[in-house]
Amino acid sequence: MVQHRVRNFILSFACLLLLALFATEGAMAQIDAGGVAGTVKDASGAVVGGTTIVLKNDLTGVSSSVTSTSAGTYIFTGVNPGTYTATATHEGFEARVVHGIEVHVQQTDAIDILLATGNVQQQVTVTAASPLLQTEDAAIGQTIGHQTINNLPLETRNWGSLGQLAAGVATAPIGQNGGTPENAFYSVNGVQLYQNDFRLDGINNNIEFFGGSSVGTDATVTPPPDAIQEFKMQTGDYSAEFGHSTGGVINAVVRSGTNQLHGNLWEYVRNTAFNANDYFSNQQGKPRAEYHQNQFGGTVGGPVLIPKLYNGKDKTFFFFDYQGTRIVTPAQATSTVPTANMVNSGFTNLQDLISFNSGTSTDGLGRVFAHGTVLDPATTRQVQPGQIDTISGMRNTTGSAIYVRDPFYAGGSVAGITNFTGLASQLNQIPVSRLDPNAVKLLKLYPLPTKAGAFANNYLNNPKSTETVNQYDLRIDETFGSKDTLFGVFDESYFNQFAPGALPGQNDQNDAFPSYAFATGYTHIFTPTLSNELHVGFGHSEKEQLLSNANVTGIPAQYGIQGIPQVAGNGGLSSFNISGLTGLGPTDDRPTIQTVWDLEVTDNVIKELGRHTIKTGVQVDDLQGNIMQPPAPRGLFTFNGQFTDIPNQNQSLNGISDMLLTPTASTVGGVNNVGGLQSFSGSNFAGTQYHRWYTGAYFQDDWRATSALTLNLGLRWDYFTPYSETNGRQANFVPVGGNGNTGTFYISQQGCGVPRSSTFDALLASSNINLDCVSSKTLGAAQKTNFSPRLGFAYRATRTLVVRGGFGISYGALGNLGYGGTLGTNYPFIYTITQNAPNSQSPILLSNGQAATIENTFSTINLSDPTQVNGAGVNLYGRQYNYQTPYVQTFNLTVQDQFTNHDSLQIAYVGTLGRHLDVLGNNNSPSEVLPVGTNISQIPSIANNNQSFIPFPHFAPNAIYETTNAGSEYNSMQTTFEHQTSFGLQLLANYTYSKCFSNQRTQGTATSAYRAQWLPGFGISGDFGLCDTDATNVAHVSGTYALPIGRDKAYLGSINRITDAFIGGWSANYIYTYQSGQPLTVSCATATTSDFGCFAPVNPGVSLYAGPHNPTQWLNPSAFAQPAAATQIGQTDYSVLGGSPQQARGPSWYNLDASIFKEFQIYHETRLQFRAESFNTLNNPQFGQPGNLNYLNPKNFASITTLRNTPRELQFALKLSF
Template structure:
């Protein structure tokens, strides 16, 4: 049955393809769905695919097509064969070919047999090979010795292949193959370079690809998705194979193939090695030692010795045919491959705040801070008194707290705190840099793959992979108050079946499963901790179940606190793909479907379930309550701790529920690679995706917000307000409308939102051969982002409960709670959705938008490929991307801008007016759990000016963000020949975005340079087998001893240059020329990264607050440090007979020891403004890795 595709000539420019006006009727939706279904059924019936395809035509000497010719594509390593018969147009297609070398044979009656050897098929390759037959007999043959074509004449898609030689021989830390993703054009790395191990799944795929945000691209392993979710909206790699098991992988940066989806654009497609007809394997051992490391830049500056550590990595592979002597010979049929890698490590790691209190401060003596700067004066909250609408308190004489005022619980807690390791900065900060703090790691990973050839018409494979990583780290104080146990557990499996229905039709079915578990817990010594040992009341100790009771969480602004939260968080991903490929005339058709089920469950063991206390400057700054805090909060926050007076903000006991969430996604596609003529190929595709809304198994989630709900207390509140109104809001207009809605109750559906049903994605591309050495390629495609579990978790407001710490009901005139008795009224237990819209009134809430929108990317490219002499290929491309409906978070409950200051300087009259206390109309009216301010006698005026005064925050997501990206990309590649291979890429780009607001109630997001913008990125990599020794250019006639020394040397290297990220600034006062802020590179230092004297107001008392912000958050010409890195290695190959090679490996990572620094401090009120304060450099100092590898 022939199928005719009709496309509206106006569809690409239809404004209703813009999601802001997508209100597609049910008729259009059903019509689109029907088109896809009918099209798929009309084909006789490939999603993301790691295997390659060889296509072409069989011609005679005159160029006429030869129908009915037989083409065999034979794997040289496995002996398996795919047989195709050319159709009436002389076309053939061999699909689902495992990457590797192939031999192509073709024959037709009256023609000589055609033989072409060593055709290299790579990951997701689409090789076009035209076969020319000469007249003759079948007994005659013609052999073609050309290599696989360098030019891509069959597809418009962009990407880079990293072959197994590069994966195994290029110098890479920990052998992590994902570090080579950055060798592709259009890719920039935006995560921490220090987190480069294979079991750090967020950072190792932290790439921004062609204008998409980092961690938004897909990862597939043998064609099946291999991802999980860590942070909201971030895709991570759920499994990372060791290098020796990787056949190769492809970074697909701009693919216009409709079979690819579930991503905003980029895909990393990895293929695992298969066994072959001969037994092959590897075994390796790698060692790092402190004696081979350079010291960290900041450790040197602080005269801290290089820390001790241990590191060993070992592993190997074995593969071949399954043979059971006398019973079964699996050559050409059954193959296996097994790989293992282990890492055992104990290394420095310190993620904490590098500041602790000095011994003098622990006694209450802060006089040294006062001597440094009067802004560090500490005020006595027990002298607080009302002065008009404000509150005033007296300073502690000499900045010394009397011992009689030091809270006994605080005094017991601080016995667990460490003392400083150095003098630090003049203000006492940065005195706890501890590179000697160790993380202990045990890691092991396994992969087993089996391939079965059931004949010329069916091939299948199955793979299972798993790893376990255990870590013990972050024990800052060396006792039970800090320290965490961390575990990643990964399990993966895939089963794939390829069935040849006819010589022109092939089916493929694939099932994949991933389970990724993130498990953390606090120091086990803290389990069941007895709170009475610190002086807390026994009633508090007994109210907390022993299984979750731990050392409490203590947060002190500017200082290292305690830690030790925990969770058990499995992610499960089930995927199923069904696809078909069919050749009809000059059309290479394919269609199919993809289904994914994302599930996550979570159980918390956080130490805020024991208690969390947050200490800031609320009670210790002065002389009035709205005075500026001390720079960096130093001194004042620790004084509040000693006094036993936490802030009401972020001080509570939490009751946390479990959750089990799920979202389902579906994708359907049709695609046609149309060979129009010998020069032109068109890629035409259409993809449709749909996601079911996120659900929670027991409906334990918020759904939305009822903006019209009237709480029962509104009339009383309005009457109270009418007695003392503020002039900005007349009593007749004062309302308390709105409340939460919950899934599955009161008429609400189980789904947490309504998902879009119109995610159609056209894909179009072309490849035009201008001449034998030149191809012009271009394409356009749409790619939709995801909602559901990958973008965010369920919201369990109501099913969790926080018992707030309420220190005072009269703004500190009297204190009703402190550390000695923090929760005198007992613990609040969760009520779920029983209170309906009244839930969490008086607290901050978050809800799902009822009708969210998928973000989508429109990507296009136009480029030219040119084959040069010597096996080089160069490609130059213009690549662009336009993002629409990008999500951004918004708090709806803020003081409207019309009440805020628009002054360019601090506006104290406005500040005082908005923070002035007036009668509180909510006193004792809101449900239990409301913030302390709702039960006080007075309330700040600004609280009553907010649109939802009965809530603290009302948070949701808006979908009007957008971005745009333009780039010039140049790629140079030389495949291995003449003893070397080379790959180089340069990207010049600009990435702009409007995905944030300066003020929460801004109508439009702010257009600014993207935080992912890296305008210049250059990578070069190469492998060179040095021409020394017998059979080489130099030393061809040396004796055996000399040959053993000079032969077999190989040099390998990677160079990376990348612009630094733009530096972010806050709501600051700047009165100069912004162009004078950036310093020339020659003048930059860690003490002065930018010009701090260019016009910044640095006086703490003059900083802006309660104002309409106008200062731009980032500037493209003010950037943090760039990447300029060389990784080099030498390998000595020692042949033992003909089949064994013993390699000695010497790898120099960051060979020239160039530090890369973190972003500088951008708080103008602190002494470290403009300084780089990180306790460690952002990359590693030079590391030398020694290894031995046996290949057989």
């Protein structure tokens, strides 16, 4: 795997480098750069054309020049983030030098230059104030600079989490745990989190297919904070050069080297001793969890110098960083294993099943058995109504035929015994001759209990889980004269994790997540008004989750199990679900192997035409995602105890006895019953190779209409092809109208060559489903009219007041489906062969007439042969054939005032409207109300007066079907206060008041599914309610305060070095977050229909939060009503579906992370910094969403068992900078 990856990288690198070097034109992609613009005037205010302006990077010495137009305007585009000096010269005027110009990603600084009459040899020097007012465009967002990234406390050192410092950003509720401040799972302006777009050095940095989302909750690579120059969280109304997604854009740039050699070394340490205990662990008297983490690494950057060969000062620079992470945590697991008595007896003595069970059951003859009593399947017999059973002597008085069986009883005849509950010492003793020796060998794989005197949860395992991460980044920048520049960045990360199973040696996993990315940009300046840059890059990520013995073959055969494919990656034992015991063997869906890559080319041109800055360009992405995740590749056997319990009751969960008993040919009653397996499953060992293209093109005109007004006029076109399968191995089921009673099952012509079972094709035909082999591999049509206007203005009403507004449309890619339910998982490409015992009297019969056992099941089934699949019950997955691209309209009106040299306040109205949002719903579903208990899958039959309640009863109901007909709306007031650094103080604060509504219930963070997607007059519109990510109030405050005390500071600036070592160099940093509770849906406590969902109505006038309103009971159970159940098929009274979704909200939460730094000057620019960081500084538990939402069970209703944040954690670090 590594050799393959390295070979691919070398080939790709060579191709990209050649493309960059020999391109006749590049494209000035502004994605990863900023700009400087302004107007040159004389003392009278008249514009001065023909002025030469030179812009020089203070750290690298690289410079460029432009000439002001006849209107006096000038602009530098494609300027790398950093600090610059501008020098303006014109004959007859004194030279003007402006220092301290800060350039940021996706931001154009307005630097007007005032020339004074005089000799050009004379110069006037001024210092530019860091721009607080945004005067050039209407985009909304927040720039996070290098110092902020490095100083603010980051629990996971994931700088992407700082995107939450922008207004309009809310963390997402993910299950009960919820989003947390330290991750990058957030929603921007009400848009689903999977539509965020991560970009690094101008190139796509998203994991597009799997392991995250279609666009982004996960980045391909995440360099350490020390390697990031800055990033901008762009939240809306951005330039037309941005497409690809509908959410926020996290746009980052890796640092470059400078003319001086600089770097740093660091070590961060976290330990159990530094941490507080978890709230719930304290409640239960448990000690704090063990945790050990070390993060170490360094950076170095400077000019490329090769003694006596090459001096790269002012032209060639490098930057390199490395970070290693080591984490060790306990993976404690409690399991249920066979007792010592069972093991020591060779599993002939199962009396502990009775000893550690409670309750009784009564069979059809009136005999009473303690739960846990093992009944002999070889005694199964039928007793007719009124008949006296010849074995027990009991009469069947039930009025109908019954099945009975007798216990393993060592006391002789069972005749006349009506109550076996007091005979435990003579029960559950199984003759050795009746035991399956392979089952005994398998059960001996369980460890002995660690807890005596118990059966349930009697084994505690304390293994260690380890994480090892090694990552590095390398950037090279080259300047070829004054018109050509080239950069290249390579990023790589290896994340390896050992995840031990709950039982020793049973499901240990070695997980690997290697990823790498490459980006290069070549810039050419044709004239001072025409520039052009090419960006090429690719990203590659893998996810390999393998069993520790994945490549060890022959293990199933050691236990008599035949027919399991023995191929690389599929080693290990089969899986066993045994009721009453923890499962034996590995997790079903292993191996999981995912590979995602993206090759991107962007090409943009910028032309200055008077007051117009024209940008135009194209972007092309070639995306591929390969995945192998077979559900049960080694076979799954299930024993639920039904053959050793009272027939048709199954109360005792004696799965172990079903597994142990040797199958017999017949029973004393002549019934062909061998017991054993309740079900088995096995899947083919195959994968899918998805592929799609994304193409975008745009035109943008930034028109400085007057010195006070700038107009942003843009238009973008996006095209997202549907994903195809490289080898044509996918199918698309498209019912008429989405859920009609006819449809088409599309397969590509290449895929049509894969064999199918005759029953499947016959059932398609009898169900009015047309089988269509088509030439298209995408099996659908994508929308090609995705035109996105981007309109905005920025008006400088006064010197300190700016009014901005904008409107834009953004199209987004298809949301991530995960793997299950995608078109490539349709039969006959991915399938699982499953068979269940028809009842507790009849065994599973294989095609050869034999009863199924663990030994013979897969010896008679070829898992690689799709023709062995019974077509009945197959899932038919689908996607809307004419796919409409989801899009979001964004609009804002913003007022910003700079009321001091360092302070600004911004107030904005921001809204979004989502249209054609993707819906991960179902097909083959009922379209009418059905009373509880109705069999929706019954086959229509005139003889039995059966009718069909789903369109295709021969196939699985409620199969995944994706449409694009959901919508959303979001309205907000967003305020931002920013204090730029003065006297050591820097502060950023924002507050968002918002409301979000949507009926997109099955993507991203959805907490409830659709109730009745295809019910006329209801559908998904009936589930329109608050967004899952809705948070009415969100506030973020962050900042840094460097005490102005010590040498060269405002106070005590002349103290000696010894004194300075104690009182100088102190600083403090913090991030505070508050977010009000997010919505949750309380479903009806009991079903009111068959198949449809139900949301509990809220009783009028009853408070949702009355009562304890604490983690024990967050909601008031009396506030919810139980609707009446449906009584008629097809009734039009929809009140049985309950009330609106999202009736209540979970807890609000707040969190404070803080740090204190002490810096020691070692020698000149060499400094040592000590850091003490705390996460959840106040150690306040912030509770997750409540669970146990059955309001008819008030005792545990709406209890909260998880936290959104961790208990207080301390981290200490040393950082050496030089």
